[in-house]
Amino acid sequence: MTSTTPLRRQPVQQRSAKRVERMLEACASLIEEVGYDGVTTTLIAERAGVAVGSLYQFFPDKRAVVQALTMRNLEKFIQTVDERFTSTALEHWWDGVDTIFDVYVSMHREVPAFSKLHFGDVVDLRLLDDQRDNDAVISERIAEMIATKFQIPLADLRLPISVAVAAADGVLNLAFSSEQAGDQQIIDDAKTMIRGYLSAKLP
Amino acid sequence: MTSTTPLRRQPVQQRSAKRVERMLEACASLIEEVGYDGVTTTLIAERAGVAVGSLYQFFPDKRAVVQALTMRNLEKFIQTVDERFTSTALEHWWDGVDTIFDVYVSMHREVPAFSKLHFGDVVDLRLLDDQRDNDAVISERIAEMIATKFQIPLADLRLPISVAVAAADGVLNLAFSSEQAGDQQIIDDAKTMIRGYLSAKLP
DNA sequence: CCCAGAATGTGAAAGGGATTCAGATCGTAG
DNA sequence: CTACGATCTGAATCCCTTTCACATTCTGGG
Numbered sequence: 001m002t003s004t005t006p007l008r009r010q011p012v013q014q015r016s017a018k019r020v021e022r023m024l025e026a027c028a029s030l031i032e033e034v035g036y037d038g039v040t041t042t043l044i045a046e047r048a049g050v051a052v053g054s055l056y057q058f059f060p061d062k063r064a065v066v067q068a069l070t071m072r073n074l075e076k077f078i079q080t081v082d083e084r085f086t087s088t089a090l091e092h093w094w095d096g097v098d099t100i101f102d103v104y105v106s107m108h109r110e111v112p113a114f115s116k117l118h119f120g121d122v123v124d125l126r127l128l129d130d131q132r133d134n135d136a137v138i139s140e141r142i143a144e145m146i147a148t149k150f151q152i153p154l155a156d157l158r159l160p161i162s163v164a165v166a167a168a169d170g171v172l173n174l175a176f177s178s179e180q181a182g183d184q185q186i187i188d189d190a191k192t193m194i195r196g197y198l199s200a201k202l203p
Numbered sequence: 204m205t206s207t208t209p210l211r212r213q214p215v216q217q218r219s220a221k222r223v224e225r226m227l228e229a230c231a232s233l234i235e236e237v238g239y240d241g242v243t244t245t246l247i248a249e250r251a252g253v254a255v256g257s258l259y260q261f262f263p264d265k266r267a268v269v270q271a272l273t274m275r276n277l278e279k280f281i282q283t284v285d286e287r288f289t290s291t292a293l294e295h296w297w298d299g300v301d302t303i304f305d306v307y308v309s310m311h312r313e314v315p316a317f318s319k320l321h322f323g324d325v326v327d328l329r330l331l332d333d334q335r336d337n338d339a340v341i342s343e344r345i346a347e348m349i350a351t352k353f354q355i356p357l358a359d360l361r362l363p364i365s366v367a368v369a370a371a372d373g374v375l376n377l378a379f380s381s382e383q384a385g386d387q388q389i390i391d392d393a394k395t396m397i398r399g400y401l402s403a404k405l406p
Numbered sequence: 407c408c409c410a411g412a413a414t415g416t417g418a419a420a421g422g423g424a425t426t427c428a429g430a431t432c433g434t435a436g
Numbered sequence: 437c438t439a440c441g442a443t444c445t446g447a448a449t450c451c452c453t454t455t456c457a458c459a460t461t462c463t464g465g466g
Contacts, residue, residue, distance in 0.1 A: 042423075056425060056426075135377065167373050171370050173373075174338065190366070216413065218461080219415090253415080254416045254417060
């Protein structure tokens, strides 16, 4: 059901696994340099030191490369948040929300092309799951983490978290559209807004 | 400075004006049917009953057609909000905010392809003004209208309105991603959230 | 009413990037 | 060491976008 692998074929030998890796890196750096529209399959292959055909050996099409990149970013995001949730003592759910914001912000700075891709702005949705779009998937994961960590019924969390994620996504986009490092005032406003909204919605 | 016309050439004769009109309509209906990526210049020309060359007579490229469509939608949006602002007595600024929400929602239902295009999701930003992106332009216009109508200093409004627009855009996207008509509960939540945020920011 | 120049209309052809495919190579189980 | 699956390759093909030289349709001035 879930199309967790946009790959046409899973690399089985280490050799190819490394090449797939290189293709993804090449793609990321190219997106940074020339933007999504400027990226070409030939360019990716070239920079990865690979023949175009090799790219298509593993990815069904150009978009799939970007999808794979996005998916990997999303996994890293979830994992990082998860780690912080388990390693840190958080008093209230809003500390959890702050943590999530911080992780998102640092990914903008550390992960190549993340600031241009986010979790699916450019590529089509329905990437992680063919039924729901990315934001829904992310929201569900976040809702689960918060439900577990702060012992709030998951059912009460789903809609509010979805709305909060959508709003935060929009505002953070704004925060990062002008400045590479993100406008701190806008980021803070986003936190405040989300906190205000969730405070009213959560029991 | 402002590239108010993505047109390569302004139609001067009525004949061509009508054809340009037909091209835009064809484009809108095609976006509804096959999505942005499925739209082809040949398809647009065909449906508009026009040669491909004619399309390029007025539009520099495919994207420009969609941009023109988006721009027209944006103008209609601003104009409609403006009309309601002048024709209706609004008590507080949040009534103004509600009005804006309502106009946005009704455009989703009435304007072909609007729910797929919004104000620049698909096409690149920097469409209305080559310095600022669309949301910035919209925010500025909204800020001006609210400043005038409710006599609030424009300077106090700029940032909060930008943030509010970004957040609302994100949440409304969510509201319309699942249901054609828009999930009313999410729309209401968006209003509440914005009101809460702005209440804290405005004097 | 007629003509020159501008505004338009046309669609075949050029240009480019995405994707494929028939072979050539590499890796490894047996 | 051999057979077979896993990989690689890159020229050829497909499909779209965009251009261009030529045909047709206005429009204002004489």
